[in-house]
Every structure is written in C-alpha cells, then in structure tokens.
Amino acid sequence: MMLSRRRFLGYGGAGMLAIASGCKPTNLNLLPAENEIATLKLLPLAERTKLAKLKNNLLGYPINMNTPPEAFFAWRKQLNDAGIGMFAFNNVGNPYKESAIPYNTHDFEREVIHRFGKRYAFPADDTWGFLSHSGTDSNMHGMYMGRTILKGRTGVLPKAYFTKEAHYSVQILRDLLGLETVFVDTLPDGGMDPGDLAQKLAANRPQPALVIATIGTTFKGAVDPIDRIQEVLEEHPSYLHLDAALFGGYLPFTKHADIVAYQLPGKPAARYDSIAVSCHKFFGFPSPAGLFITTQSHFDEFNALFSKIHNPEYIHHVPGTITCSRDAVKPAEFYFFSSPEAMGKLTEDARSMMQNSDYFLQQMQSLFPKRDAVRANELSNTIYFKKPTDRIVKKYSLATMHLAINGQQQDYAHVVVMPHADRAVIDAFMSDLKSDSAHL
Structure with a gap:
C-alpha cells in the first residue's frame, strides 16, 4: 500500500536511518491504521447496480456495453475448471513456437488468429499474429515491425x-519509435488524401515510408482509401499498417468486408502489411485486448532482424513480440467469439448496428437540422454534430472536439452507435435533445 505524505514524513530523520540500518522503528507500520481503513470508501453496491442499469447510455465511445451471452460465461467456467485463470498462465513469446512455460494457451491463440485471419482474407498458409493487450498494443507491434523491416531493407530509418484524424496513440507510438512524422492532409470526409500523400512522398524520397492508415477515424469515422494509398506507394519503399480498431471488428460481418480484406478475390496483390483490431469494441469482449495479424513471411523477415538485438536463450526462442509476458486467459476467453455460433451473432449485431446508425442520422437530420449532423460514409456507425449542453454530454458520456467545419470553428460531439444503442436508447437521446434545442 502506498504511504500517505503525512505518514511518510512521520518516518523521517532517525526513523529512516533505522530502516537503512536494518532496525524497524516503533512507528513504522506499512499496514493502514484503523482510522485510515475507515476512510477508504468503496462505491456502494447499490450505486454500482445503478451504474450497470445506465450502461446503455454510454454513446460517445466505441465500447459495446451489451453483456456477453450466457454461453460465454459457461465457456469461462469451463476454462476455470481446467485451471486457466486459476493460477499463473503465461503466453510468453511467439505463439507458433514451443514455449519454455507449459502453462499457456498458445493453441487457443493460434486458432483465434487462424479464424480471424480467414475473415480478413489472409492466405491460410501465410498468416501470423497474436492476441495483444489492446488495440494500441497491436498498433505498436505493427509500427515497430514496419520500422524494423524498412530499416533492414534500406538501411534508412523510415x-x-x-x-491528424488518426488516433492520438499513433503519435505516442511515433515518439516511442523515434520517428519523424509527415502529416498527410485529408479529404473532405476526413480520410487520407492520396494526392497529398504522393506529394509528401516525393518531397521525402530518400526515406522509406511507414504509413498508418485508419479504417474508421476516431472522431469522424472516416476511412482512409487503402487501395488508392497503395497505388501511390508502388514506387516508394513502404510498409502499410491498418489501424482498424473499431471498424475492423464489424466490417467483416457486413457486405463491406472487402474494405479490410488483405487480398481481394482474384487479385493476389496484398492491400496492406498488417492490421490491428480491438476485441473490446464491437465484439463486446469484457476486457481490453487486441488482434494483431500479419503474414508469416513478414514476420519471418522481421524476426530475422529482431533476433540480432535479442538473446533468445532465456525463453528458448526468439519471441518476435515487444512484450515478453502476455495474458494467457484472454486468448482462451476470446476464442469463444471465433466460434461459428458467436460469429452468427456478430453478423446479426453488425446488421442491426448499421440499421440503427441509419436511424440515428435520419432522426438527427429531421428533428434537429441545425445540429448539422454528419456521417462520413455508409460504412460508419459514427455521427457527429454540434455539441449539446453539458448535461447531455455528461448523461450520455459524449466525446467532444473543437473542429473547423466549412471554415468555421465549432464545438462538436459524436455518437458511436454500438450494438447496445438500440431504437429505445436512440429515442431517449432524441427526447433529451429536444430540451436542448433552445440553446442553438
């Protein structure tokens, strides 16, 4: 337990010297005093229950608040009965190599990657990946892999x-990797402008390009046009990573599955190099996790370079992952969502979610035209509009941003229509918004 500042100061002087000499002063007690225990107020269960009942009001962030089906919890119990999650399991290293730690779930992890790799149209005999800690963790591996491969091929750091519509974590990862950034302009809908990318590449020709394309930008829900981007990249040493955190979850279960396909039917050319998808967004997995998928050939090229800076002796193989220890419970639990039954339910969720996105936009445009509601494209479940009052923002946990639209600066909010946002939730939101109309 952390010490309070007052208690820490109470151990000063002779007391701290006594600790250093191996003697325990009489006033040193690392356990909280009774009066301190009394001040540690946990949120009452009644309030937690109230919050749980209001969970469907969360509309501003891409989290599926639906409770997983009973079958998921039955599966979780089976895993517990088998010992998974009951003591320390560890998915250290490459899930496709034999681990020095036998208590792992690499078999579940490989099957998850195989099944979802098929969904993203990766070649069955050329797929590699793992279950990461989050979408950001998956992006980190994709960017690090791209950086390593490009430097290995050219001798030059990309x-x-x-x-600027990309998720803020991409800039954090750029800093961690020590890369110079070239910001690419956007099209009117917020997607990457391939024409501006071409100009920026020409101006930076000596350096290879690590391109991070977003399939579903954070606030506007725009989609970077990866085929046009790939055309621009043909004459330039490059690696294209897709951040498809939210859209990559549901698009494979819609008629727009080709948007995130690694290859298109009859066209063997790769459309990108790696992809990151969040597990806790569309799927409704009740814990942050992410899919990272690339090709085995890309991984082999990366791992050959990676092995030069990593001593694999300790874990008996070159891991190929930045993180050493990885959660072994999550791959086993997320395996549930790769079953045919679960994927059937995901198809239903995607269909109703897109229908409700249509409905939300129609209601906004018909009832509140002055809100200027915008949906970037028909693939998107995100609608942004002029910001309502703080009461509405707080009640529905809306994300807000200051944007320049048509040359005018304005505060905007957005709603992300996730599977829990059904017609009843949307109608309640519209009803609350009516009381807000006088503020426009």
Missing part, C-alpha cells in the same frame, strides 16, 4: 505518415 518516416511515419498519417493524418
């Missing part, structure tokens, strides 16, 4: 290309 520059990172992405737009």
Whole structure:
C-alpha cells in the first residue's frame, strides 16, 4: 500500500536511518491504521447496480456495453475448471513456437488468429499474429515491425505518415519509435488524401515510408482509401499498417468486408502489411485486448532482424513480440467469439448496428437540422454534430472536439452507435435533445 505524505514524513530523520540500518522503528507500520481503513470508501453496491442499469447510455465511445451471452460465461467456467485463470498462465513469446512455460494457451491463440485471419482474407498458409493487450498494443507491434523491416531493407530509418484524424496513440507510438512524422492532409470526409500523400512522398524520397492508415477515424469515422494509398506507394519503399480498431471488428460481418480484406478475390496483390483490431469494441469482449495479424513471411523477415538485438536463450526462442509476458486467459476467453455460433451473432449485431446508425442520422437530420449532423460514409456507425449542453454530454458520456467545419470553428460531439444503442436508447437521446434545442 502506498504511504500517505503525512505518514511518510512521520518516518523521517532517525526513523529512516533505522530502516537503512536494518532496525524497524516503533512507528513504522506499512499496514493502514484503523482510522485510515475507515476512510477508504468503496462505491456502494447499490450505486454500482445503478451504474450497470445506465450502461446503455454510454454513446460517445466505441465500447459495446451489451453483456456477453450466457454461453460465454459457461465457456469461462469451463476454462476455470481446467485451471486457466486459476493460477499463473503465461503466453510468453511467439505463439507458433514451443514455449519454455507449459502453462499457456498458445493453441487457443493460434486458432483465434487462424479464424480471424480467414475473415480478413489472409492466405491460410501465410498468416501470423497474436492476441495483444489492446488495440494500441497491436498498433505498436505493427509500427515497430514496419520500422524494423524498412530499416533492414534500406538501411534508412523510415518516416511515419498519417493524418491528424488518426488516433492520438499513433503519435505516442511515433515518439516511442523515434520517428519523424509527415502529416498527410485529408479529404473532405476526413480520410487520407492520396494526392497529398504522393506529394509528401516525393518531397521525402530518400526515406522509406511507414504509413498508418485508419479504417474508421476516431472522431469522424472516416476511412482512409487503402487501395488508392497503395497505388501511390508502388514506387516508394513502404510498409502499410491498418489501424482498424473499431471498424475492423464489424466490417467483416457486413457486405463491406472487402474494405479490410488483405487480398481481394482474384487479385493476389496484398492491400496492406498488417492490421490491428480491438476485441473490446464491437465484439463486446469484457476486457481490453487486441488482434494483431500479419503474414508469416513478414514476420519471418522481421524476426530475422529482431533476433540480432535479442538473446533468445532465456525463453528458448526468439519471441518476435515487444512484450515478453502476455495474458494467457484472454486468448482462451476470446476464442469463444471465433466460434461459428458467436460469429452468427456478430453478423446479426453488425446488421442491426448499421440499421440503427441509419436511424440515428435520419432522426438527427429531421428533428434537429441545425445540429448539422454528419456521417462520413455508409460504412460508419459514427455521427457527429454540434455539441449539446453539458448535461447531455455528461448523461450520455459524449466525446467532444473543437473542429473547423466549412471554415468555421465549432464545438462538436459524436455518437458511436454500438450494438447496445438500440431504437429505445436512440429515442431517449432524441427526447433529451429536444430540451436542448433552445440553446442553438
């Protein structure tokens, strides 16, 4: 337990010297005093129950608040009965290599990657990946892999290309990797402008390009046009990573599955190099996790370079992952969502979610035209509009941003229509918004 500042100061002087000499002063007690225990107020269960009942009001962030089906919890119990999650399991290293730690779930992890790799149209005999800690963790591995491969091929550190509509974590990862950034302009809908990318590449020709394309930008829900981007990259040493955190979850279960396909039917050319998808967004997995999928050939090229800076002796193989220890419970639990029954339910969720996105936009435009509601494209479940009052923002946990639209600066909010946002939730939101109309 952390010490309070007052208690820490109470151990000063002779007391701290006594600790250093191996003697325990009489006033040193690392357990909290009774009066301190009394001040540690946990949120009452009644309030937690109230919050749980209001969970469907969360509309501003891409989290599926639906409770997983009973079958998921039955599966979780089976895993517990088998010992998974009951003591320390560890998915250290490459899930496709034999681990020095036998208590792992690499078999579940490989099957998850195989099944979802098929969904993203990766070649069955050329797929590699793992279950990461989060979408950001998956992006980190994709960007690190791209950086390593490009430097290995050219001897030159690449520059990172992405737009200001990309998730803020991409800029954090850029800093961690020590890469210079080239910001690419956007099209009117918020997607990357391939024409501006071409100009920026020409101006930075000596350096290879690590391009991070976003399939579903954070606030506007725009989609970077990866085929046009790939055409621009043909004459330039490059690596294209997709951040498809939210859209990559549901698009494979819609008629727009080709948007995130690694290859298109009858066209063997790769459309990108790696992809990151969040597990806790569309799927409704009740814990942050992410899919990272690339090709086995890309991984082999990366791992050959990675092995030069990593001593694999300790864990008996070159891991190929930045993180050493990885959660072994999550791959086993997320395996549930790769079953045919679960994927059937995901198809239903995607269909109703897109229908409700249509409905939300129609209601906003018909009832509140002055809100200027915008949906970037028909693939998107995100609608942004002029910001309502703080009461509405707080009640529905809306994300807000200050944007320049048509040359005018304005505060905007957005709603992300996730599977829990059904017609009843949307109608309640519209009803609350009516009381807000006088503020426009």
